[in-house]
Amino acid sequence: MMRLTSRKVMETLATNNVFCYRENTDYQIGIKNEQIAFENLKTREIAYLGNTLESAIQLKKLTDEYGKNG
Numbered sequence: 001m002m003r004l005t006s007r008k009v010m011e012t013l014a015t016n017n018v019f020c021y022r023e024n025t026d027y028q029i030g031i032k033n034e035q036i037a038f039e040n041l042k043t044r045e046i047a048y049l050g051n052t053l054e055s056a057i058q059l060k061k062l063t064d065e066y067g068k069n070g
């Protein structure tokens with residue numbers, strides 16, 4: 001089993017351009033308070049997802065769901 005640290009998770013997401021700015025979108029994914037954060041740009045609401053591998057999986061599910069409904 002591979003051991004992952006929070007730093008590895010964040011670095012992998014950053015390397016894969018998950019945190020790049022997206023124009024003409026309703027949301028932005030980034031890091032706030034050392035956690036993965038999903039921010040609604042219209043309402044300024046922020047959902048903190050944590051900083052673990054489970055957080056990255058949750059982020060993937062959210063973006064997949066948003067893509068289907070957005």
